[in-house]
Amino acid sequence: MMIKNEEINLRRCLESLKPLMKEVSSELIIVDTGSTDNSVEIVKEYTDKLFFHPWNNDFAAMRNTTIGYATGEWVLIIDADEELENYKGIVEFVKAKHGKSVGGALMTVINITGRKNERLPLMSARVFRRAADFCYSGVIHNQPHVKGQLLPTEASLLHYGYMTTDSELMNKKFQRTSLLLKKELEKDPENFYYRYQLAVTYSMYGDNKQALHEILKAYHLINRDEALLKQNIYILGAVVQFYVAAGYYDEEVVTIALKTLEMQPEYVDVIFFLAQTYALREEFEKSYQYYDRYLLLVENFAQLKIRYDISISHYTLNNTIEAHFNMATMSIKVGELERAKKHTAILMNSEMKNEEFRGSVYKMIVQLDYALGSFAENYQFYQSVIKAGDELTAAVVEDAETRWQGASIEVRDAYSSMFAELPDLYGTLNRVRLGRSTVADLAKEIFRKDPNQMQPYFSLTLFALMQDDLLCEIGGQLLTEQTILNFMKHLEDCHRQEFLNRSRQYVFSIELTGAVTYSKARLAKNIAKYLLFSGALDEQEYRQVFAVYLYSGSIYLQTLYNEIVFAKELVFDLKNVEEIYLLYMMLAERSKSDGSKSVQYLRKALEVYPDMSRGVEIILGSLSDKEDDGEMEQLTKQLLANVESLITAGQLEEALNMVNECETIIGGDVRLFAYKTLIIKKRHETIN
Template identity: 25%
Template sequence: MKFNFLFGRMAMKARVKNNKNILLSVGIITKNEEKNLPNCLEGLKPLLMAIPSELIIVDTGSTDQTKEIARKYTSKVYDFKWINDFSAARNETLKHASGEWYMYLDADEWIEDCRDLIAFFSNKSELACYNSASITIRSFVDEQMTEQNDFYAPRIARRFPDTIFVGRVHEYIKVRYQPRKYINCVARHFGYVSDNGKVLNKSKRNLPLLLESLDDPTTDLPHTYTQIANEYVIHGDIDKAMEYQRKGIDSLESDDIPERCALYHELVRLLCSQEKWDEALQIAQEYFSGKKTIYSTDVDIHLFLAIAWKNKNDPVKEQAELETYFRLRQLAEQKALDTADLLAANLCYTTVGYTNLAYFLYAILMNDTEPVKALENLEKIQGWNKVEPKVYIEMENSCVIAAKAWDWYPNHYDVISNDEEWGLQRREKMIEIWKNYPESRDSMAQALAKLDIQDDPFLLEVRLQQNMPDALETLEETLPTMSVTPYEINLLYYAMKENLDIDPFISRIDADELQDYIAVIDDWENAYQVITDYYQNYPNPPSLRGLRWKCTALEHILLQADVTDEVVQQNFISYVQSMTVLARALYKEPSEEALSIIPHVHRFAIYMGRAEAARRANKMAECVQYMVDAANEYPIMKHLVQAQIEAIRQDMNEALQQEQNRDAERASLYLQIKEKLRVLIEAGDFDNAAQILEQYQKLNPTDEAISYFWQKINNPVKPS
């Protein structure tokens, strides 16, 4: 290496003699990269403008606008026939390079901030101390950039006579020149963002090339086995991936530190993913055996061990591994660990998902014994990546209660309210605490009062519960424009309780969604009385949807009520009246044929309307028959209809009994009158008898005895 270093410097001096102004050559290979290349080149602009440099682009057969875009940034654009060898294309860029230093990027990478790069190349004394440099490649797996992998890539090197790329796929500069500078510079890489099978197609291209390269005696076997295993992971063939990782481990030499770390790291990770816990523990022990240096890879492996011990139900060892993980992670973030492994290993501790998982596991361990510490770990979790939401929500809730951390939910309310997937469930837990733990309300209300979140139904509900100033006015103002979701339906409770006009809100609920929303009523306090009182004040909603809501709400509470209750029967009558109005608005007075094809609930309403008309006409038998027909059409209301029928029949029986009593009273009166007539006639008092008979004839004109009495009065028998 010393010889190469000296020879390289002399060769460089000789070569740079005619290119004194070129300090850095930047090489990029392209093919159909019109989407990515502008970002890549714009990211390089500050660097290229700040130091003496050149940009070299070698295109391997683009059919889009890639080369046209490239020529806007550099005149050094060259064509190269693709020969299924990435290192060959990279070496073509080296062929055209004249800078003392060489740096390479992919077209789908772009640098976030060039300032540290510029500082490095601008500091001649520092530059003289190094022969290579690494930057951080941050590979994203989604376009939202929520999940990423970081690794240190040796992308910068002095140009020596032996500077050459090797590796048909995942190419790299053959000699890793030392000493190396680690530059705090991040290049975002989007080559592995899932895009309609793009990643898999890349892997299908790469895998055969890597397998073929195994026949080349100059191939770096540990490196190649690592890459082959990675490609099999993309293909979903985990067993094959682990097979090549083991082959890679068997091919290691003592100085293959990056590949050793990468191979053991991925093998332990995949064994855990396959729930092969004992094998994972064995391979991890093999990795740590005899190793004195602590690498960044160790951070991840301790997390994998924690997962294994958790699944083997050993919380003591799980906790020990997690605490080691957090301790080493802190050292890694402080750049206090050896990072030679980062030249090959893609570590997990830098990703959101595995970071979440570590905090989540530790929170579960602390849940029962140290709820405050558990909450501290939950607070560090970002999103739901690698976290089971239902477990998180239940654990969060139990820790809040155990720790009496009443301001927890309000302090995290901005995150909760913006979480469309699980925010509602967390708000519901918050409401449960509010309802079930009165001691929580002061702290929660004070914390919530500080929030400046507009149009939030829960915050408005809290204000209404606390009778805060202007809460009712705000509700009345927002009802006409409020979003229609099951949660906003809760606010109808307060609107109905205060007799506000709810029709502007109700009239926007789609009929198909009505039944789902109406179930919210079950959570209302004293819902039956609130709904009953409201529709006594607002018996006739102005819109059909408002009428439908009234019918559905009344039906919902009626089905859960005691049918013998007088108020229930009044509500049922109100329900039937509104259902009849609704049905007739929809169908007028349908014919018997039309009646047979309309929904059962509307047939029920039509029959009940006919029953009411018969009742008003005092056709009680007909009324009862229509009610029987109605009950048969809508059986869920049969018990309430039956109660109405029984009431009608009872009224009919009482009326019949009263009529029978009146008939008996009349018969007795008639007998008394006729006896009076007989006495008067026998006494010869014909004038009084005639007067009484005239009145009696009006009372009971069909009595045959009347003619007999008139004959006696008009033809009296003279005494002998």
């Protein structure tokens, strides 16, 4: 072993060697190349064969120096950032009788990247027969020169040197390794192995574009010779990998991948990346077939010959969850729903250790069940998700509820029937949907908690408030206005016709002379406003609803604000344009006896909230004919400006409706005639 400043890793490594050293006659040789930390003191606890040599920027030369101190028949090479995991295979190998034809042993090096559960295996030659001609070569990424056969063993070690989550470590390694490689390439620009290693270095640093640039240079150096290609097939594998990592999936990627697989059909990584490439090209069936081939090879990896090719790394052996996820996604896209379910079932049974996919898989299960109209098969899954009560649960249930909105009545009932038995609030909601409980029951349960923390799909609560004034007084005050608006939006999306009917009944039942509490006024204001914008009211209904809107809105404002706000028109103390609009409409009502002043307030109301112009026109029409002509002209100009804005925005139908309404108020103004002509012309152009 050679070391320099390895106190973080060293003790773990040396402790892992103890079981091996107990079973075979051995010596522990360590060369320190200039440590300034506590490494030397740690080494002395484990061996007296500690030697010192200054670092010379040549890994192979220093490795050969360490081997020069060895006296045993066999040499095991290990680094401080590694840990011997399974030593039995080494014991079996060195105790066996091997002839001179055997030059060493292979073992599995498992790279630990720091990503959850990711272990990337590579077969590596680490045990060698000590001989006069055995040595390493290569200033960086040094390679052993071995005479004789390398036998595979079941021994393995863990390598922590590529902890990609340690940015400081990765940056330090990148700077050191890339500098050494570039210096060597200056001496030998056509050294394709160093060019390959530089590409790998850029890739590990996250620079995919530069990695691709360098690996293509290496590829072009060997592409002129078919034999050279076969001997260095790992370069072709890297070309495919870095193409995909850099976001390329054109025909060139496919061609090189297929060429690689002709030479090495077991190349797991290339098969995986080719499957990804076909998916990005939306050739889903081809992608599916290659993912299927990938999964079969991973399952039988221990029996593959490629496992013993020490030049090839295997980066995708841990990507089976991603493969199943992509296969499920593609199956949905091509309408193979049962096939997609097969993959989601595998993903669920895998315990979804990869959190990157878990939320998406859960939503995919919901999507499939809604598409197939059956939820019973995954009932236990749904129960476990809902009981978890975490953010992911909320996202999954919200997704299910969104799909519920667009589902048929039969599918909705199938979904609700499954959850109606749950002894919680969600169970009550689904019992209400099935008619087994009342909305009042749901509302009472909600108001025992904080209703403002409820998701919009509990919007049926509003029906309870609209039905039961007492409940409104108990719970209505707890609802914020934003919660009311969220609930209304959900009712509009999911229960539009029922919501319209109930809203009409509720608003028409309100007496404009009766006592209305603040909580009821706030609810009535918002329900009335919804109806005004619904487009579902005839002229008489609109007038009646608008009267309730102004009445409840006035009570709402007067409860919130002191009279001085109205007397001094302190509009900047109000929360939003609707409140300013209501204030001006209240002041217009109070000034009815003074037609000119009332029109002034109506004009101000129109300026701040032009979407409510129809209501202004209703009030204006109710005024006497004594209004000041100047004020009326100002209001007329404002109405015309609103018409022009609608035309500019392309809202021709709305503009025409406003012109017609303006004509009932201000008569046959020539400007209105001109706008009507323009609207008709534009509609004709649009149709043609």
